[in-house]
Amino acid sequence: MPTSTETLEENEFLLIQEISRKPTRTQRDLSESLGLSLGMTNLLIRRLARKGLIKITQLDWKRTQYLLTLKGAVEKTRKAYFYTRYTVRIFRQIQENITTALTQEYRQGRREFVLVAQDEILELLRDTVSDLPLPNAAFTFVPRFQEIPPGVDLALCATLEAPPKTANGRRYLSLVDFEDIDFRLS
Incomplete structure (x- = not known):
């Protein structure tokens, strides 16, 4: 059974994947597609930004853009590799x-x-x-x-x-x- 830390890391990875697919999605859209609460999605977005994996840009008063940084893209690739290796095992x-x-x-x-x-x-x-x-x-x-x-x-x-x-x-x-x-x- 995964620990809460492993679950957070997995959710971070899933969020990074969603952001890379469509950077202008709302937090509500992201939370619904991931099956997470809006509060948890907000926490994860802030955590990813703090780690330097995403950049948050306010496009206007209603729209926010979440962009994967180079560090985020590298991390996404690294985690995808480990996940694939794990799945094969x-x-x-x-x-x-x-x-x-x-x-x-x-x-x-x-x-x-x-x-x-x-x-x-x-x-x-x-x-x-x-x-x-x-x-x-x-x-x-x-x-x-x-x-x-x-x-x-x-x-x-x-x-x-x-x-x-x-x-x-x-x-x-x-x-x-x-x-x-x-x-x-x-």
């Missing part, structure tokens, strides 16, 4: 978790697998299982826990959705839990 770790979990279950005799996932993670799961040498293995992909077919005793999960409170004899195995990856935007 996460995907590799998830692929490794998928491979390990499925291979272990396969060796124990399981041939039918139900995987709960959505969006890009679903694509990653499909790509990973298609490359696994597991003859006669069958994979069912569902987007939500409530769509798991009856009688399934193991569900492999890669989703933000919390598993049902009662397992009814069903095991839920997370494919995305790991602790060895540490991410910081700094």
Whole structure:
């Protein structure tokens, strides 16, 4: 779970990205597009200006322009690089978790697998299982826990959705839990 400092840094990075896309957006527009309160957006803008990452120019009494400085552009590039590197590491770790979990279950005799996932993670799961040498293995992909077919005793999960409170004899195995990856935007 990210610390409050990491969350602020991530929000600063997202704000820098938004400012670089359209410098004349209002604070309200920025806060809405980032899903932050207006007060938090104002705090972050002031912080970025204090760090020398953006320049604030009053165009008229109603409009303000936020420009990325050279230092801000360098910082945006640096943070984008680290974020990309982190994302690749996460995907590799998830692929490794998928491979390990499925291979272990396969060796124990399981041939039918139900995987709960959505969006890009679903694509990653499909790509990973298609490359696994597991003859006669069958994979069912569902987007939500409530769509798991009856009688399934193991569900492999890669989703933000919390598993049902009662397992009814069903095991839920997370494919995305790991602790060895540490991410910081700094």
